[in-house]
Amino acid sequence: MPMLLGFAIGTLLTAGVTTALVLRHMARVRAADARVRRAKRLAELGSMTRGLAHEIKNPLSTIGLNVQLLTEAIEDLSVDDEDRKPLVRRLGSLGREAERLRGILTDFLEYAGELHLELHAADLNSTIDELVDFFMPQAQQQGVQIRSDLASGTLEAWIDPPHIKQAVMNLMLNAVQGMSRQPEGVARELILRTSRGVDEHKRPVVVLHVIDTGPGIAPDAVERIFDPYFTTKSGGSGLGLPTTRRIIDAHFGKIEVHTEEGRGTDFVITLPVEDGGVTHQGASGGG
Template sequence: MKRANIVRLVVPAVFILGISLLHYLTPLHLPMLHDIFQRLYYLPIILAAFWFGLRGGLVSSIVVSIMYAPHVLFQWGVHPSLELEKYLEILLYNIVGGVTGLLSQREVARREELHKTARGLEDSYKKLQSQADLVIEIEEQLRRAERLSVLGELSAVLAHEIRNPLGSIKGTAEILKDSFRPGESNYEFLEILLKETDRLNRVVEDFLGLARPLQVERATCDIMAELNEIVTLISTEAAARGVSIELNPAELPAVHGDREKLRQAFLNLLMNGLQATGRGGKLTVSASCPGPAEESPAVVELSFADTGEGIEPDRLNRIFEPFFTTKPDGTGLGLAITQKIVESHGGSIQVASEKGKGTTFTVRLPV
């Protein structure tokens, strides 16, 4: 029994016992005091009824009747008219206890009903809020799909109007390059022209890859093996930049996905982290299977964390938008393509960043 309930039981009992003692110990030639004590019995009855409802009110009134009846019978019995009045008072005790307890019980039931209604409204509000968030997310996906649709319409024009002239420019530059020797200024200019032509061609390829529908060839894919290969691939460039790479291995189940597309997504994230991390920094790749150990994992979670400068909060929610970039020479397509690859596998990608402490990309792929 709770301490509060014990106190509520003790208080009326002490009241009833104390008032009864006052009755029995007070001489009968002081009827005014007995009248006062007689009225005091209503206090424990009302308290018990208020705290314990109908049962409390009736029990306390019955106890009062039992305690008070001998006093009436043996001490006031010589006065029949007074005795009748006091028996009527006992009847009134039980009526007050019953009525007060019933009203209190109804009030408690009404209060509980109001609490239940409030909880139901709170749950409904939470559901509405979650549905509103879902609607906002779907609207954002629709807006993104609309932007990609516009890009898709432009892709056909770009394929013809940009790639073909680029091929001609590159071929002409290679022919002219053979006419000069290494070290000559014209030779260096033509090398720059070829380099920028290749860069522009990559931008067009990325743009077309983002615009057209992504074809995913499903097969069993060992995620840890892919990460090991990619980390080995970029380790030379990381060493040249003075950045250390740490891969935390884990036992992961196989993922059913497109190996080449996933490699491209992971490479984009690692190169972004590498370029964002200054000399002496660190790039950490971690893998895990969140969820209870006794159950089969539903997703594989990959984390790509760097110790770079981080991203400003006002830019953080735009980094997956096409053509939005924080790098001077970036195209703003790498992360948009990465998100498209991950989502085409039924997964999700999230980013968390703190200015001056670094950025973490978290990829979740279904098993």
């Protein structure tokens, strides 16, 4: 009898454990399904919004052109200046608004467009060197000194150099714009520093700091700087940093910021040395 009881309990336990395992597996499958559905829906929404932006952008060009033609026609009309001027002024503001909307759509399409990265082993140091060479005159014009403090030798990373240049250029532009608002006499220095390191899984990485001696970022703003359209500049689109983050994400890297008001800002980019896509499945440059 005790043996039978033991057998029954054993069977019940086994059945219980099996059921729990099956249920857990099913929950995982359902969660994975939901993730795939969400990703698909986001991709659909992305391509719909891109299509919509294109559709609005094209007629805006035509509107702009027609406004210009109308203005010219009105200027040629033999009417009093008194009557002509308000019309021309109104058409002028119509044209400017059409142009502004076109600008917004252009920025959006650039940000939301597909990213086609060609990741391969390349030297981050020479990528930064080329960028500094290119950017130097613009920085000097704003009274900013650029200093490169690069790791010795070549610094191989798994990158697409033109896109890395675009990502870092956005940081350099922000740094120079921030520093050019500083009063005269305050040091304006932009430092690009590279080094070797390892990530939290002990995989080799390269690290790039973009450091400025600008005004720093207020604590309530710093949480929002990577949000699309967040800007504190009158002519800013607020898409510079989101674009940079998107490019770094597509490299399987990460970007962090350390900042102190009145002292400056340090953006830190970490990039894998080896093919990040092998270990991080499912991510691609698309968007």
